[in-house]
Amino acid sequence: MSEPPRTVVDALEPWPDTVAWRPVSSKLIVIELINLAVWLAVLIAGLSVGWALGGQILWPIGITAVVLLGAWRALVAARAVRAWGYAERDKDLLVRHGLLVRHLSIVPYARMQYVDVTAGPLERAFGLATVQLHTAAAASDARIPGLPPEEASRLRDRLTALGEDRAEGL
Missing domain, CATH: 1.20.5 (Single alpha-helices involved in coiled-coils or other helix-helix interfaces)
Structure with a gap:
């Protein structure tokens, strides 16, 4: 019996093509x-x-x-701005950004402590908000700017519910 072919992941290519990336607002x-x-x-x-x-x-x-x-x-x-994106997977959230230095943050739902939704005066004037994920790691930079308020609320609620579900299983 033969094994299925494995997908090779390149550590220098932080934007996996295997996920559906969602962009932030233009x-x-x-x-x-x-x-x-x-x-x-x-x-x-x-x-x-x-x-x-x-x-x-x-x-x-x-x-x-x-x-x-x-x-x-x-x-x-x-x-x-076009480099920003996020993808929701079964067990974690991926957040990407950066042009010259590319950043990919992978935040497991079970590790999230809380989720903030903020909107400064300029963001509110343009109908946008920022979702900030807080984990036990102090260096976590998982934030998603430029989301419509409805999407920010939906993402906050979903991440909070998934975080609670995953934390109960620990």
Whole structure:
């Protein structure tokens, strides 16, 4: 009797093709761009004041560098948001993000302590929320931003119910 062929998993490819990834809302791109614009405005204003008071040539060079870095970050923002995704499996939740450095968090339902749903003023204005998973591991970065409130509530309720069911079996 022969064994079925095994699927080879590459540790350097953190986005398994064997799961159905769910993306976050594209509205998150607009929120990221607004946050970037605010930071750029503050930095450029500070550099402009320094230029007005000091009058040296380094200030406009700093302003140019901030504008160029801001433009590059704006271009990367859309790809960074599209890199976010999550997948619900039988025993765990997978959360992925990152472009240059890819992160894959696997959170077993039985290890979840509680689930937060948060929405700041900007997120609420765009009808989005963030689901944050808390486990016993202090370094857990399992959060899913950019979800519609209905999906965030559904995911919170499902993860809480699955976490309770799995914890009872321990």
